[in-house]
Amino acid sequence: MNSPTPRPSTELRRASAFAPSNIALTKYWGKRDSTLNLPLASSISVALADLGSYTVVQPAADLDSDVMLVDDQDLDPAGMVKVRRVLDEIRKLSNSQVFSGLRSVNTVPAARGLASSASAFAALAVAAAHAYGLELDGPALSRLARTGSGSASRSVPGGIAIWHAGQQPDGADSYAEQLYPADYWPLRVLVARIGGRKKISSTEGMRLQGGGGSPYQHAWIEQCHRDVALCQEALALRSMRRLAEVVEGNALAMHASMLANRPPIIYWQPATLAVIDAVRQLRAEGCDCCFTIDAGASVVVLCEAQDARVVAQSLAEIEGVEEVLQTRVGPGARLVDSRGE
Ligand code: DP6
Numbered sequence: 197m198n199s200p201t202p203r204p205s206t207e208l209r210r211a212s213a214f215a216p217s218n219i220a221l222t223k224y225w226g227k228r229d230s231t232l233n234l235p236l237a238s239s240i241s242v243a244l245a246d247l248g249s250y251t252v253v254q255p256a257a258d259l260d261s262d263v264m265l266v267d268d269q270d271l272d273p274a275g276m277v278k279v280r281r282v283l284d285e286i287r288k289l290s291n292s293q294v295f296s297g298l299r300s301v302n303t304v305p306a307a308r309g310l311a312s313s314a315s316a317f318a319a320l321a322v323a324a325a326h327a328y329g330l331e332l333d334g335p336a337l338s339r340l341a342r343t344g345s346g347s348a349s350r351s352v353p354g355g356i357a358i359w360h361a362g363q364q365p366d367g368a369d370s371y372a373e374q375l376y377p378a379d380y381w382p383l384r385v386l387v388a389r390i391g392g393r394k395k396i397s398s399t400e401g402m403r404l405q406g407g408g409g410s411p412y413q414h415a416w417i418e419q420c421h422r423d424v425a426l427c428q429e430a431l432a433l434r435s436m437r438r439l440a441e442v443v444e445g446n447a448l449a450m451h452a453s454m455l456a457n458r459p460p461i462i463y464w465q466p467a468t469l470a471v472i473d474a475v476r477q478l479r480a481e482g483c484d485c486c487f488t489i490d491a492g493a494s495v496v497v498l499c500e501a502q503d504a505r506v507v508a509q510s511l512a513e514i515e516g517v518e519e520v521l522q523t524r525v526g527p528g529a530r531l532v533d534s535r536g537e
Pocket residue numbers: 219220222223224225233239311313314344345346347348398399400402490491
């Protein structure tokens with residue numbers, strides 16, 4: 197692991213990054229440390245090629261606190277706490293006391309079960325590290341992104357990534373790395389967008405469940421350990437049949453443990469079930485596809501390239517599906533020219 201190289205504060209500069217959103221094939225839903233976002237189990241994801249966030253970081257000596265606009269709105273106080281956590285760490289590493297103005301533009305609507313916070317925090321970590329003159333390696337950037345939002349750790353490496361749960365209390369061994377590059381398996385990722393703003397954020401959902409609310413919590417985490425291994429086997433074989441079993445089973449087990457929580461955590465809408473049904477039907481007819489659902493009503497469907505058109509068409513016909521976004525697996529977070537300003 198490279199140690200960061202602090203530079204004098206005169207080298208502060210404006211920096212922009214793009215980071216992809218990612219969809220977990222096996223989920224992160226349970227923390228062993230909620231300040232550092234350390235998970236109870238490892239998780240595996242695919243990064244989405246063009247769905248994500250652009251973030252610009254401008255350090256400015258005249259600011260007396262960090263300020264951030266997300267899609268042209270002031271970031272809410274809970275979000276700002278997470279952003280400061282990442283920036284404070286960067287300031288510590290770079291010996292700087294300078295605050296920043298930040299602007300983030302999402303290419304996916306926030307809070308629709310698409311984890312826009314994952315891409316936003318990964319882009320923030322990459323842009324801010326550069327803005328403050330740090331040269332950090334992939335694991336270090338992934339750890340930084342993780343302190344903003346756990347799933348953001350997986351958006352840093354991109355492609356098909358694994359986030360190692362790790363065991364150390366300070367999270368040094370809890371970061372994501374790429375298992376396979378984006379072109380390893382040319383899957384299509386279809387997002388059937390359902391419903392409005394979700395009522396319970398992932399952070400809050402995990403807090404509710406972590407407090408002993410769900411009788412299935414222990415079984416759920418044990419299942420994750422098994423599923424991470426099974427998912428790696430399915431990926432090594434590029435077997436959609438095996439992938440479907442583990443990806444769908446893992447998402448359903450996560451939602452089962454949410455449903456059993458007291459108070460219950462219910463994200464699904466009628467259209468969510470209708471999409472599940474349609475995917476199962478498509479598979480019975482010979483289409484290689486599978487579904488997964490994050491903390492929201494939207495359903496993400498993975499399929500082989502040759503089946504994408506048929507799958508997209510049948511999803512679009514379902515009542516309650518507002519839109520079907522289509523993309524591929526893409527690379528990880530990277531510095532870009534300023535955009536979204
Ligand atoms: C259901 O990473 O958004 O999408 O760490 O509290 O910011 P925080 O939560 P977040 O949780 C994502 C939960 C999930 C599953 C996943 O992406 O693995």
